[in-house]
Amino acid sequence: MAPDAAQAANIRLTPKEEAVLAGGEGPVLQKVMRTVVQYGEALGAERLVDIIGDGHLVIAYAIPGIAPSLEMLEELVAAGLRTKYPFTLDPRPPLDYDNWALDPRQVAVLDGAYRDQARYEDLLLQLGARDADAYTCRPFLEEVGNTPKSGDILAWSESACVVYANSVLGARTNRNGAIMDLLCNIAGKAPLSGLLEDGARRATWRIDVKTADLPLPQLLGAAIGRRVLADVPLVGGLDRFLSADLDAPTRDYLSEMGAACATAGAVGLFHVEGVTPEAVAQGRDVLAADHRAYVIDDDVLADLVASYPVLWRDKDARPEKCYLGCPHISLEQIDWWARSLSAALRARRQARIQVPTTLCAAPQTLARLAAAGGARRDLEAAGVMLSAGCPMQLFDNDLAAGSAIITNSTKLRTYTNARFFPDRRIVEILVGGEI
């Protein structure tokens, strides 16, 4: 096999890193370090930097192809390796079947697909998972507590978490893929490249939002991601609606928008004029001189929705299921659903919604919700099921193909046959039972 030109690149390693790469700390850590070094060379990094802070990894699923194989984790554990800092993980697969109204065939398929899940999670604990409940795609919620500080160097994965950590929290992480995320955190090193460096954090797009009202974050994010792909946008026109003190509604909005723009494109960092920390601190300097410009108005967003194909077998079907909370939603967002559904049901003198609906949030958020009472009672009375799982994992088998599922998540829509509707339309559909 010919040597890679990239391997001749000039990445400078410390004596300690060289020693690990030479096998001084065993063959498995040597292979981990070789993987991270080659990653750095491909990204044009001059050197590696130390990770400082807890990790968040996308590899929550015992399914090879989405996550590492058991054999690979066992090899790492057997070598005594462990991440330097603890890590949180993406949500668990939806194995809490009662909360998803699954039919027995789906249960059988999931049982088979995830037969190794318990063993897999045990290996993750040995490799540094924070605890047995560290499974959510909103780790930076206060109740979950994996909240990086501004300037922290990280090697996170989960595109929705990467973009939030960079954009809203001011931490620094590239969009690391599954498996490389774990290996970087075991090595304790990330290549100094991309979003870890000042230069790549400047915006190369100026997006002007000229909608009449605050646009749906799921749609705005998708429109931005589709246009800028992997670039960094500065979004203007949202400071009319959002606050620079990053209050709870602003954080929720930016979480939804970030997940959407990371899915529709590969956005790892955005700035919002007058709102996000680097945009506030740097003002116009956050925008590169040779940036491109794009205007998003209501027509752009309408065209975007119109471009989404309907992937249901029967395009006129009554919706069979609804999934909310991709990414996981906060207590405040759950409260909105509880109030909106209760009001719509009261208006129709109806007790329960007509579409089986699962709302997803972090285990810690659901625990707080249970303690608080009101919203949880309303949701349960309306017939909404609650889960800390991830709906996406229901779709990687043939049983879900073509079924009539609705969601408010443009991320879930991208990866499944679920059909997107805005929040308020979903309230109407759930109560009325039809589109």
Add this chain to the structure above:
Amino acid sequence: MLLTFTGRPVLAGNVTGVAVVSHGGFNTYASFFASIHEPSGVAICADSGNADLYGRDLAGKVICLPSSTGSTSGGAVWQRLIEMGNAPRALLFSQAIDSLAAGGLIVADLWAGKRIVVVDRLGDAFLETVAHGDEIRIRDDGEVVIRRTVAPEVRAASHRRGPGP
């Protein structure tokens, strides 16, 4: 017709194959999530948002793309495709390789033991030139030769598979 472009070999190798072309960002996870469970010998692109590739078989092909997009779960896809025998033969990036693709492909290379050849920085003109069905020869120094024997429109029509899963 022969056209030559030169990029940077990220995972070098000498291979030939048939091109499939994504003019927009290639969403790795959306494209392959249906192809990583049971060995089937094919990898039908399941990304309904990719008008260029949706429904096409990507197994054994040379995927030409600007960069990869989407969920970071896409990082683990390559290793699994290699193990199941339905991986593409090569990836040709017009831009500098993105971190998601670089990480996933390097992990697959070092931990699955079989190479998907990768060349990046081939330039916008490469992606504007290459078409579905072109025969591609890749050299380990990063040289990429496009050989077109059939008009791209005709080739694209006859090559197209039905709607995806």
